Amino acid sequence: MGTLTITRQATALIVQLYGELTLQTAPDFRKDIESAVNDNQTEYLVLDLSKVSFIDSSGIGMLVALKTQMTNRSISVFLLNPSEQARTTLQLVQLTSFFHILTGEDAMLTILPE
Incomplete structure (x- = not known):
């Protein structure tokens, strides 16, 4: 099961994903x-994956489709602090260079407007 919280900081939409990003949860997350x-009003979409415990191929597909869709709308997409499992999955499917990945406590400060 998975949940999410959405917050706004100026023109950035920050989405904290919790739990599993799978066939069961990905469609609702995306919607x-x-x-x-x-x-x-959104210029930046930040997907915080620090609390994601598992990602399957449907979850990966959702992330790729969402990034493509947002890029087509001139919205920059970032993955923030992927959990070890999320980072391993992204590496296995060779998508670490496809996404802008931010790590560390101050990572968002480099992209967020003041």
Whole structure:
């Protein structure tokens, strides 16, 4: 099971994902994120993966599709502090260079508007 929380900081939408990103959770995650982005105020989408315990191929597909969709809308997408499991999965499918990955406590300060 998975849940998410969405917060806004200026023009950045910060989405904290919890639990599993799988066939069962990915469609709802994507729908919730797309709804939140539809306000036309978002320039940055930050997906915090620090609390993600598992990602399957559907979860990877959702992340790739979401990044592509947002990029087409001129919204920059970042993955923040992927958990060890999430980072391993991204490495296995060779997507670490496809995504902008931010790590560390101050990672978001480099991209967020003041």
